[in-house]
Amino acid sequence: MPSIDKRCCAFLVALAMLGTGALAQPSATPVPASPFAAATPAVQQFTLANGLTVIVRPDRRAPTVVQMLWVRVGSMDEVDGTTGVAHALEHMMFKGTPDIKPGEFSRRVAAMGGVDNAFTSRDATAYHMQIPARRLETAMQLEADRFARNQWDDDEFRREIEVIKEERRQRTEESPRALMFEALSAMVFQASPYRRPVVGWMSDLEAMTPDDARAFYRRWYVPANAALVIAGDVDVAQVRALAEKHFGAIPSAAVPPRKPREEPVQAGPRRLEYRAVADQALVALAYKVPPWRGAEVDSETDRDALALTVLSAVLDGYDGARLDRALVQGVGTGGKRLADSAGSSYGLMGRGPQLFMLTAVPASGVTPEMASAALKAEVARIARDGVQEAELQRVKTQWMAGEIYKLDSVANQARELGGYWVNGMALDTGDRLMARLRAVTAAQVQSVAQRYFSDEQLTTGVLMPDPSRREAAPAVPAGPRPALTRH
Template identity: 30%
Template sequence: MKKLLLSVLFSGLLLTLTAQEVSYEEYDLDNGLHVILHQDNSAPVVITSIMYHVGGKDRTEGRTGFAHLFEHLLFDGSKNIPTGGWDEIISTRGGQNNANTSQDRTYYYELFPSNNLELGLWLESERLLHPTISQEALDREIEVVKEERRLRYDNSPYGQLLPVLGETLFEKHPYKDPNIGYMEDLEQATLDDVRAYNKKYYVPNNAVLVVAGDIDMPETKKMVSDYFGPIPRGEEIVRNYPEETPITQQITKKTYDPNIQIPASLVAYRTPGFTERDYRVLDMISTYLSDGRSSKLYKKLVDEQKQALQISAFNIGQEDYGMYVIFGIPVGETPLQTLVTEIEEEIASLRIELISEKDYQKLLNKFENNFVNSNATVAGIAGSLATNYMLYGDTSLINKEIEIYRSITPEEIRDVAIKYLKPNQRAIIEYLPGEKMEN
């Protein structure tokens, strides 16, 4: 009966919404915490979430990976929650929780039956107000993160793709280093280091709290004030990351992965951050090139010419700079250079010709469908509200972002391809099996 009840409760998270406007209310507490509330009483479910404006790029040299380390540390416990008690409290109340860290932000959330709203707010206020950051906790979580790095990066097939892209496309900006950090930096992290990091970044004025679902607005506002209002404001955070010199000559690189047997080719470009309009145009280009079996690169290289096992274009969005990447795995003895040549042929076509009206309409249909799906659950809405406020600086994008995509023209697609996707602005990376040969 309990499992059935939970299934009914959380099925509300899967209810598809129409493309109607998402209503919300936002305001600031005196300590700088931004609060966004979304009321949806269609199912007895609530999400409490906090996004902190801190990610992998927020570090000093020799201290990489701290934001991801904190994602783990802040689940360890608090003054009022014993070690290991976080998950136990949530699961015994029928809830779910998780967190994730990017180069730009960290996001924590809890999903509960709505009668546990106050519990969710208390848990997040505990995380913010007085987490357990002891030497014992630090030592334990460093080992957990090191094992995660071994599993997901060092010993996983093609696990070094993102780190290699970062170190190839960036020389000065912190995006050159992996979000998870380097082993030696994790091992050298001290208790003073992490406590100073917590004091600097995990403060109300560097966060947005989103509460969404089956809530009563006045009651929720009072609980938010009670649990988060007394938390002291932190010092203002100043970011001044170095700018990268434009890439004007092709970068060629070979890298080796002992965990693979089939090589891969990467064609990569440094692109603008995701607040720029051109980022969204590049989104459309990547969808046009490789989203689905009828896309240009897939149809050509996989279906027709049988030259690739896999071909994918990714528009990797980040706050300061993006990465536009085309990844291909060849069939049999097909040379990697053949994939590069065929990829460039399709991109050159984008730089010269306008896409057809049929392809353009298909693109718009896909983006409209993605837009509706992104707001199809309470959890999706909460994540969108937090991201739009924190990283894009415009909460209202939850309702109007699709209008930006609809306004992008075939001519603009051509112009953006000309601006960013030229051979002299790219990196060609041969991702090869085996160990790197030492001289």
Template identity: 40%
Template sequence: MRRIALTLIAALLAAYPVSIAVGGGEIPGGPVDSSGLLQVPWRVDEHRLSNGMRALMLQDRRAPSIVFQVWYGVGSRDDPKGKTGVAHMLEHMMFRGTEKYGPKEFSNIVMRNGGSHNAFTSFDYTAYFERIASDRLGLVMELEADRMVNLVLKQEELTPEQKVVMEERRSRTEDSPTGALFEKLRAASYTKHAYRNPIIGWAEDIDGYSLEDLEAFYKRYYTPNNATAVIVGDFDVSEAIRLLEKHFGPIPSLPFEGRPRMTEPEQTTSRRLVVRKEAQLPYVAMAHHAPNWKHDDGPALIMLENILGGGETSRLYQRLVRKDAIALGAGADYTYVSLDPMLFYLYGQPAPGKEAIDVEKTILDEVDRLIRKGVSKEELERNLRSIEAQTIFSMDSHFYRAMQLGRAMIAGDWQLVNGYLPSLAKVTSADIVRVAKKFLRPQNRTTATLVPIPLDKKQPRPKKTKGGQTHGGSR
């Protein structure tokens, strides 16, 4: 499958030859000619029910199947103080049964009808989905509508689920060196905003949930006027609207006071922390506060992310892994579609025998080189075509397209999917240099270094505290 994907991407790139910069050097380039960009078809039908629930529908009749998703405007950023992770816990409890369908009946019904289902919680949203044959659309709508309003919460169901979530946290974070590193890095990067808390929650909070906590959270956020249905696949729009009205229409909307408004103070001094944990190799990661889609600099930050750390052809990978051979991997990560501004990461894992400080210095040296010399038009266009090819290939997936619509809707505007590639084509080399100077500056940076502890010198586990300051061996 990976070979097929790479072949398709290569074919797409070959179909659109890049321009050659005069002189072949690091010559700053202007915006890329967008006339050759492939047009991504987003022919979306919208519908709004009288109770405030929204629906986005995208037809794709290549196969007799559909993806149905219900997105709620609630995520870990909305967790009450002292109850971190409650949004994620409620996601688990949503599979524990309603008045009509008992525990496991939801799953059994979907599977008996040849479908699959799951759910996911993020900082900004919680979403539930089914993949199933087109003629079962009404069935999954009935199931989702039922648990939107009729969830039954019981202590005998909550207690074992708390243990499941604690084990999930243990495996993904506490027993994962890089998982722990990034959790503490995020907690140190934010001082006020709830993005500092892990989606899964802090361990001491998970232990303390009550049924009343979950019931209050459910009643506040699980209401049709805070939900969006997304349907992608082989279906008739008018029939889908009829089914939406039949199953979700009768659910009354509840007074919704909205989501908490949050801001993060500007970071004015660099921060640094060390995480000491059992691991084979060190790791270094840097986080910088950066704006999202609501800011004009968003598209330039996407291009900066791809140029610096977008895979094996990126500058960081080529320099640290291929040329200098001091790292096993290096890259960048930036979140464009979000409710509130997030972070721009730079990271790398030293190769055996190499030091984290050398990886950190080389990453920053590459950032400095980009600022000093700019980006040639050839490199700019090559990266745009790479993003374009990845986007087009991903469009083959019903689930991917539904995800893009849902995420954009929660962030504020599903039409973001239409303007994504054209906005990148307008980015110039000067734009990329400007945002690198503005957001990757030292005063806006928090750096976390993983220092491995040999297994035979394992330190006693300190008492857990919030904020990423001392728990798990960090400082």
């Protein structure tokens, strides 16, 4: 998701002020590169006969290539009882094929001077490697082989699921804040599968079988549900020939139908108090807001989504932004510090519903209720008084400069293109996004602050320090704990 880079240099800010890019042609033809990044050439996209999408962005600045295989399946595509299976399968994709033994995939990538990893999100699973340009065919052959012929024995799965359970312990169950946010998601969303954690509930991990992962693989890992993204020192014709050679022979299969799971309209405020052994309290205010769909023809909800992006940046887009000044520095309260930290975030885009989140860690002597009221007051101030034009231009310029800086990396180019594909967006989405964000007005920012922050759509999560919970903490397994893998 786009974010404001607080450390953008003056050079990038100056570049961002030059102007916006022209809209691209349909994906069958090259998409003009954004003038924000002169070294980034055109993008091309094509589809193999079996349904696999291939997206290529040549970038000749260094003899390196990033290859990403995106599968449009994540935790939102799971069903109750097998939560975490998308992430578990991601781990198992490194465990072999008929020709490659467990662990050998990454060793081969390293041997040719590359690095590889993967990640699972609510919306997608992606496998990425960065390799010398001359080794692209070897990398593509490896990726196509595991996509089409992934296999492993039951014992390998049983060993790896213990690693995944340890990952959940270390990253979630041993972090009171992570547990609070996990519980908050389960309260915010009722019908949406976003209510479930990506790593899965521990009880589901304990009950998961090898065949659960195999069935998920057979169902969703089909060419028509995947995109191969190549960015770096490549020729489009070369990539096309290699993709046809190594991915083109994979049999086609239909993508399973996805049933709509629309989130019902929230009809009043919800509140969660999560009591745990913690050093400090934490307050999170989650508001349901519309996502940006990136349609070529702008809509009212898309305009609101972009204004919400700017609003989040006004609140927390740079050092000394509104939340920091009001809650941390105490500007306007006679220097009284209300929070040790405060922040704002907005998802902008995704396959499911999105949230606008305000967070604060109350300072010593400040109650969660006081911190919550202070967060709301900053949004209310914008709803009442609006934002200054200079403030608006500052955050938009910094946002665009951050996007330029990000795209200096071929890895980020591949990740951005894959993310747009996952969300069903066109290749020129990045250019259109920057152009439309530049057009957001102060009146639009004030309008969304007025319309989207009522208690009707609010779910409040409060982490409450409770030393008495120490005895109720989950038991840590005896003996050596499994080492976490990179992915």
